[in-house]
Amino acid sequence: MIYLNGDFMPIEEARVPVLDRGFIFGDGVYEVIPVYSRKAFRLAEHLLRLQHSLDGIRLQNPHSDSEWSSLLEQIIAGNEHDDQYLYLHVTRGVARRDHAFPKGVAPTVFIMSNPLLAPPAELLAAGVAAITANDNRWLRCDIKAISLLPNVLLRQMAVDAGAMETVLLREGFMTEGAASNIFVAKNGVLLAPPKNHLMLPGITYDVVLELVAAEKIPYEVRAISEYEVRTAQELLLTSSTKEIMPITRLDGKPVGEGKPGAMFALLYRLYQRYKHNVMRGNLPTSSPDVS
Numbered sequence: 001m002i003y004l005n006g007d008f009m010p011i012e013e014a015r016v017p018v019l020d021r022g023f024i025f026g027d028g029v030y031e032v033i034p035v036y037s038r039k040a041f042r043l044a045e046h047l048l049r050l051q052h053s054l055d056g057i058r059l060q061n062p063h064s065d066s067e068w069s070s071l072l073e074q075i076i077a078g079n080e081h082d083d084q085y086l087y088l089h090v091t092r093g094v095a096r097r098d099h100a101f102p103k104g105v106a107p108t109v110f111i112m113s114n115p116l117l118a119p120p121a122e123l124l125a126a127g128v129a130a131i132t133a134n135d136n137r138w139l140r141c142d143i144k145a146i147s148l149l150p151n152v153l154l155r156q157m158a159v160d161a162g163a164m165e166t167v168l169l170r171e172g173f174m175t176e177g178a179a180s181n182i183f184v185a186k187n188g189v190l191l192a193p194p195k196n197h198l199m200l201p202g203i204t205y206d207v208v209l210e211l212v213a214a215e216k217i218p219y220e221v222r223a224i225s226e227y228e229v230r231t232a233q234e235l236l237l238t239s240s241t242k243e244i245m246p247i248t249r250l251d252g253k254p255v256g257e258g259k260p261g262a263m264f265a266l267l268y269r270l271y272q273r274y275k276h277n278v279m280r281g282n283l284p285t286s287s288p289d290v291s
Contacts, residue, residue, distance in 0.1 A: 001078035003071055003111040008078065011112060020108055022091030025099070026147030028108070029053035034116055034240045035084040037279040038076050041240075042203050043069065049144065049201060050088065056143035059092055062107045075113050083116040085241050089146065119245055124268070127248025127260050128164035130235070132226075133157055135168035135175045135198070142197050154178040165237055167229065167250065170198060174224045177237055181205040182247075185234035185263035190219040204238040204271075211270045234261040243275075244268050 002011045021027035031050045034041045047065050054061050063071070072086055089110040095102035137150040155178040158166040166178040174193055176182055181202040184191040190212055195201045212219045229235070233256040235247035244267055246260035 001075065002113075003075055003109070005106075005109055008074065014110070016108060016110075017094045019097065020091055020094050021102075022089070022108060022146055024097055025092075026145065026149075027057070028089060028091030028146045029057060029059070029144050030090070030146050031086075031088040031144060032240050033072070033086040033088070035076055035086060035113075036116075036275060037082050038084075039279060040069075040072055040076070040086065041275070041278065042207070043072070045203050045206065049203065050090075052142070052201075053144045054090065056140060057092075057145070058101070059090065059107060062090060062109050071111060075111050079113040081113075081115045083118075084113045085116045087112050087114070091146070116241060119242055123164075123245065125260070127246040127255075127258075128237075129162065129249040129252075130165045130167050130177070130237070130247045131158055131161050131163050131251050132167045132169055132229070133178075135170040137168075140197055141175070141199055142195070142201060144200060151178050163249075164245070165247070167235070167247075169226050169229070172226050174226065174229050175199050176202075177239075180237040180239040180242065182229075183208065183236040183238065184224050184228055184232045185236065185261065186228065186232055188218060188263075190217060190263060190267075191224050191228065192219065192221045193224050194221050202238060202240075204240055204243065207271065207274065208238055208244065208267060211267065211274060215266075215270060217266070232256065234263050236264055236267065244271050 001008055002014055004014045016023065031046050033043065033046045047068055051061055075086060076084060091108040093105035093107045095105050133154055154166045158164060165180055167182055168175045168177065174182060176199040192209060193199060235250065235255050237245050237247055246264040248255050248258050248260060
């Protein structure tokens with residue numbers, strides 16, 4: 001079951017006009033929200049990020065947080081899997097093709113659910129490969145825009161190389177992955193790139209930093225040079241659907257010892273503990289406290 005512009009229906013019945021600005025211009029934003037045991041994970045933070053994206057493209061939010069929550073609850077209930085990931089999609093709506101914003105047009109709102117599958121145990125045990133590439137995207141990567149062609153092309157570079165992800169570099173510094181945030185671990189310190197207009201502010205990124213702060217694990221949020229990426233003892237990727245995964249090969253060369261390291265093992269354990277506490281109702285779905 002999906003939701004489209006006020007109606008719930010099977011996805012096979014969904015139709016969007018060809019003059020929708022999402023189709024014509026990629027004029028819209030989206031959000032992806034993991035669901036564990038039928039509970040949306042960090043919903044408040046995801047809706048806040050959605051609001052940031054909508055503000056970034058000057059599109060009024062079509063729903064209040066409580067309305068979004070109600071719609072999402074109905075989508076979760078209407079689909080069979082306990083663990084899901086929700087996809088929200090908001091465009092500027094249907095209008096004649098003109099670059100200027102149309103007036104008096106209702107936005108298009110689309111929500112669907114897919115099964116959320118945990119990363120395979122063998123990938124967590126062995127780690128995944130990544131490549132590097134020049135970050136040639138636009139300068140508002142903090143907006144979760146549906147116009148993802150640059151990310152698609154960069155991610156396909158990884159697929160063509162038999163890798164999981166592309167680590168993006170801009171003017172000698174790392175920004176993020178094509179579809180993830182990237183962390184560096186060196187000498188027991190976790191390094192995270194700062195939130196700015198060159199990276200998407202990841203929800204899992206936030207959880208990781210909250211967990212390391214609570215556990216008093218040394219960390220730094222700062223610009224990370226390409227040299228630090230290439231000489232890292234560990235590289236980690238995070239996203240709402242992949243959670244935390246170790247990168248053990250970069251551009252065909254081993255990262256550190258070429259196997260998942262101690263920082264990954266610790267962060268993975270902390271994340272799973274936090275997630276399971278949330279699922280059991282022992283913690284709120286936002287603002288973790290694992291001390």
